[in-house]
Amino acid sequence: MFRVTEEVRFCYGHRLLDYEGPCARIHGHNARVEIELSSPTLDRKGFVADFFDIEKAGKDWILAQFDHRLILREDDPVIPFLKQAGEAFVTLPVNPSAENFAKLIFDHLRGHGVPVTAVSFYETDTAVATYDER
Numbered sequence: 358m359f360r361v362t363e364e365v366r367f368c369y370g371h372r373l374l375d376y377e378g379p380c381a382r383i384h385g386h387n388a389r390v391e392i393e394l395s396s397p398t399l400d401r402k403g404f405v406a407d408f409f410d411i412e413k414a415g416k417d418w419i420l421a422q423f424d425h426r427l428i429l430r431e432d433d434p435v436i437p438f439l440k441q442a443g444e445a446f447v448t449l450p451v452n453p454s455a456e457n458f459a460k461l462i463f464d465h466l467r468g469h470g471v472p473v474t475a476v477s478f479y480e481t482d483t484a485v486a487t488y489d490e491r
């Protein structure tokens with residue numbers, strides 16, 4: 358099996374609901390995302406997929422959605438206060454955990470016809486969550 362991986366880095370703020378500990382407070386991370394495509398065969402160019410195409414479908418969307426954003430679960434009680442203050446934020450129907458980011462990005466890429474097989478979301482250098490369908 359051949360595998361190619363495109364890496365995307367971005368920074369974001371978030372907090373986790375239903376969580377006891379420091380991650381319940383609004384804080385930030387420098388995330389690294391690895392988008393993996395796999396294939397038993399190569400195309401005529403000798404590619405699993407063109408890195409350029411993966412970047413266009415993955416990196417551009419990830420940066421537009423999440424880079425330098427505060428990402429909150431849609432029922433976060435801080436939201437009315439942020440709205441009142443005119444602060445920008447992004448909501449998700451699920452907690453903004455590394456696992457949920459990995460699945461969200463995977464689903465977006467599959468939904469746009471990218472034959473992704475795994476997305477790994479590094480919340481820190483040492484903490485990573487992966488969603489795959491290999």
Ligand SMILES: Nc1nc2c(c(=O)[nH]1)N=C([C@H](O)[C@H](O)COP(=O)(O)OP(=O)(O)OP(=O)(O)O)CN2
Nearest residue numbers: 373379380384386453454455456480481483484486
């Ligand atoms: N399975 C998961 N566990 C945790 C998640 C997650 O997304 N999935 N997220 C968090 C918090 O977001 C927290 O900010 C991460 O904390 P941690 O990994 O401890 O990172 P630090 O910046 O504190 O780095 P250290 O080097 O570990 O001090 C918690 N758990």
Ligand SMILES: [Zn+2]
Nearest residue numbers: 371380384386
């Ligand atoms: Zn965190």
